[in-house]
Amino acid sequence: GEEVAQTPKHLVRGEGQKAKLYCAPIKGHSYVFWYQQVLKNEFKFLISFQNENVFDETGMPKERFSAKCLPNSPCSLEIQATKLEDSAVYFCASSQTGTSGRLWRRNEQFFGPGTRLTVL
Amino acid sequence: DQQVKQNSPSLSVQEGRISILNCDYTNSMFDYFLWYKKYPAEGPTFLISISSIKDKNEDGRFTVFLNKSAKHLSLHIVPSQPGDSAVYFCAASRGSGGYQKVTFGIGTKLQVIP
Secondary structure (H helix, E strand, C coil): CCCCEEECCEEEECCCCCEEEEEECCCCCCEEEEEEECCCCCEEEEEEEECCEEEECCCCCCCCEEEECCCCCCEEEEECCCCHHHCEEEEEEEECCCEECCEECCCCCEECCCEEEEEC | CCCEECCCCEEEEECCCCEEEEEEECCCCCCEEEEEEECCCCCCEEEEEEECCCCEEEECCEEEEEECCCCEEEEEECCCCHHHCEEEEEEEECCCCCCCCCEECCCEEEEEEC
16 A cells, blocks of 8 residues: 555553554565654654564564564564553554665655554 | 754744754764654654755755754754644664664654744
C-alpha cells in the first residue's frame, strides 16, 4: 500500500500478559523500523529490518521483546509478560533506499499511525 | 542522555509571522538532520532535511539552518499558518541512506494563533 499500516490502533493488556503489534510497510520499501514513544514525547528506537533480516537491534530490550518481518506477512513486535512501563505508543516506519537514476533518495522514514499499548 | 535536544516545549506565534524552532545535538557523528511534524493520534510526517555538508535547505515556507560548529539547527516557518499547529520533532542520523535509525528530540508544540 501507499501508507504504513499498523494494527491494532489500541491494545490493553494486564500486567504479565503478552502483546503483539503488527505493521505493514509501504510496498516496495526495504527497511522497517520500530520506535517506542513514551509519555514525555521521547521516541526510542527499538529495532530495524532490511527485508526479513534484522538490521539494527541496538535499542531492543534483551528480555521480553521480540520482532519479526517474514516474507508476505506483516511485520510484528511482540512483548512477552508486559510490564506497566511498556505502556507507550509504538510506531512502525518504513523507508526505501538506493538510487533512482543518478539521484540518491532522501533519508525519509514514513511512519504509521502507531499502536497505543496500555498495560494495567 | 539525550543526544538531540529541543529545549522549548512549546511556542505560540501569530498567523503570518515567523516561527523559529530550535534544536541542539551532542553527537558529532550525526551528519543528517530532519524535522518531522506530528498531529495528535497520527504518526510523524517528514517535513524537511539537511545534510551536514550544507548550512541551509529551503522548501517553500520551511527553511532549515544548520550550524555545525555550534551543533545547532533551527526550522523557520514563514509565514506561519494555523494549519502548522502541531508538534515538531527534530531528528538526526548517521548517514542519509534511509536505513539508519533516527534519534529524535522530545518535540516542540507549535501553536499558530489566527
